[in-house]
Amino acid sequence: MDCQIVPLSLPDGLQQPLSADVVIIGGGIMGVSSAFHLAEAGVKNVVLIERGELGTGSSAKPLGGVRATFSDPANVALGKRSLDAYGRFAGRFGVDIGLRRVGYLFLCRSSAEVLDCERSTLVQNEFGSNSRMVTPDEAVEINPFVAKEALLGASYSPEDGFAEPAKAVQAYAAAATALGVKILTGTEAFAIETTNGSINSVVTNRGTIRTESVICAAGAWSRKIGDMAGVELPVTPVRRQIGMTRQQSVPYPEVPFTLDLSTTMYFHNYYNGMLLGISNDEDPGFGRDYSHEWLPEFNAAARVCAPSLAEPDLEFGWAGLYENTPDHNALIGASSEVSGFYYATGFSGHGFLQGPAVGELIRDMYLGRPGFMDASTFSADRFNNDLALVREVHII
Numbered sequence: 001m002d003c004q005i006v007p008l009s010l011p012d013g014l015q016q017p018l019s020a021d022v023v024i025i026g027g028g029i030m031g032v033s034s035a036f037h038l039a040e041a042g043v044k045n046v047v048l049i050e051r052g053e054l055g056t057g058s059s060a061k062p063l064g065g066v067r068a069t070f071s072d073p074a075n076v077a078l079g080k081r082s083l084d085a086y087g088r089f090a091g092r093f094g095v096d097i098g099l100r101r102v103g104y105l106f107l108c109r110s111s112a113e114v115l116d117c118e119r120s121t122l123v124q125n126e127f128g129s130n131s132r133m134v135t136p137d138e139a140v141e142i143n144p145f146v147a148k149e150a151l152l153g154a155s156y157s158p159e160d161g162f163a164e165p166a167k168a169v170q171a172y173a174a175a176a177t178a179l180g181v182k183i184l185t186g187t188e189a190f191a192i193e194t195t196n197g198s199i200n201s202v203v204t205n206r207g208t209i210r211t212e213s214v215i216c217a218a219g220a221w222s223r224k225i226g227d228m229a230g231v232e233l234p235v236t237p238v239r240r241q242i243g244m245t246r247q248q249s250v251p252y253p254e255v256p257f258t259l260d261l262s263t264t265m266y267f268h269n270y271y272n273g274m275l276l277g278i279s280n281d282e283d284p285g286f287g288r289d290y291s292h293e294w295l296p297e298f299n300a301a302a303r304v305c306a307p308s309l310a311e312p313d314l315e316f317g318w319a320g321l322y323e324n325t326p327d328h329n330a331l332i333g334a335s336s337e338v339s340g341f342y343y344a345t346g347f348s349g350h351g352f353l354q355g356p357a358v359g360e361l362i363r364d365m366y367l368g369r370p371g372f373m374d375a376s377t378f379s380a381d382r383f384n385n386d387l388a389l390v391r392e393v394h395i396i
């Protein structure tokens with residue numbers, strides 16, 4: 001399916017002031033999923049603006065894990081709904097997003113981690129996931145890279161896996177375009193004009209778009225979009241890096257997306273090679289230059305958990321941004337201060353796997369109808385009020 005981007009006729013400004021029922025800022029997985037779900041529900045005049053090309057923010061990650069393996073019921077609900085949607089994606093959109101349901105294996109190296117994962121699997125099972133705890137022996141059978149002596153146990157969820165975010169972004173964008181959404185690339189939001197707490201327009205490098213509604217789907221750059229409207233979105237960018245080993249003539253055995261809870265070291269197959277990463281110590285910032293700075297922490301963890309992957313023979317690497325919130329959970333909601341301002345951001349490293357469900361939630365919030373779940377737990381207000389923060393074990 002080709003994605004038809006609507007070109008603006010004048011590079012230096014919109015020919016006519018454009019108007020939209022809703023302007024979505026950001027062309028990553030959240031922006032395009034929201035655009036598609038709104039248009040599918042019959043919202044007529046949706047404009048998505050992306051300052052670069054679609055999917056060139058964090059959604060450019062070469063492969064993204066998809067899972068319902070979380071501890072907080074709201075995260076499990078988002079993950080499961082999205083996992084099911086990705087499972088139906090090829091049939092629905094006619095696009096193969098490279099979904100490989102190889103499972104997720106969370107390694108537990110302390111009794112506290114075992115207890116956490118036991119509790120989590122019970123929650124996941126309530127949502128229909130068939131995750132379960134496995135012994136160290138079973139973990140090694142499932143993933144021969146893993147060092148049995150390092151483990152006390154693991155949680156294994158066979159229906160999780162990974163897919164190709166770029167293909168999902170393009171497919172949602174194409175489907176949204178077919179339903180009438182205007183996607184304007186090379187179009188950067190500079191300002192959001194408001195009067196008495198209501199939105200009037202979005203000012204871009206190419207002109208002004210009149211609108212009463214804005215959806216912020218600007219990933220790691222969302223704080224600035226919030227500031228434009230006077231809405232506090234506590235999103236902090238942190239560089240995260242991965243490395244891909246050389247492709248092997250004899251492929252590695254197929255293993256689950258495997259993650260060590262103690263260190264966040266993770267790995268899974270990357271075609272005939274492996275994809276490796278860790279959430280190493282990193283100062284906040286927007287820099288996305290790749291470096292090997294993550295490797296010492298990865299190697300130290302790998303020597304304990306998966307020794308044959310230490311000192312990997314990397315062919316290339318990739319750096320992107322986590323869009324972290326104070327509790328490392330999403331911000332999904334509508335501003336209580338600025339009418340018509342919606343946000344889907346702050347996914348803190350697990351946005352690809354929540355994209356389909358979040359698009360549905362944003363659609364329903366915009367239409368003022370109940371969603372498939374109560375998403376109030378993800379409101380940005382939780383940091384200002386006495387609302388409980390989301391306590392999630394399975395974040396990295």
Ligand SMILES: Cc1cc2nc3c(=O)[nH]c(=O)nc-3n(C[C@H](O)[C@H](O)[C@H](O)COP(=O)(O)OP(=O)(O)OC[C@H]3O[C@@H](n4cnc5c(N)ncnc54)[C@H](O)[C@@H]3O)c2cc1C
Nearest residue numbers: 026028029030051057058059065189219320350351352353
């Ligand atoms: C190393 C790494 C590993 C990850 N692994 C996983 C994983 O396994 N599974 C998973 O689910 N997630 C993973 N993630 C996280 C996931 O990639 C993100 O959560 C997700 O892509 C966020 O999507 P988004 O649409 O919110 O943001 P983005 O994809 O970043 O899109 C935001 C877009 O907004 C645009 N934008 C910003 N400001 C403006 C403006 N002023 N005007 C117009 N456009 C603007 C940007 O150009 C960008 O394209 C990982 C991230 C990294 C970095």
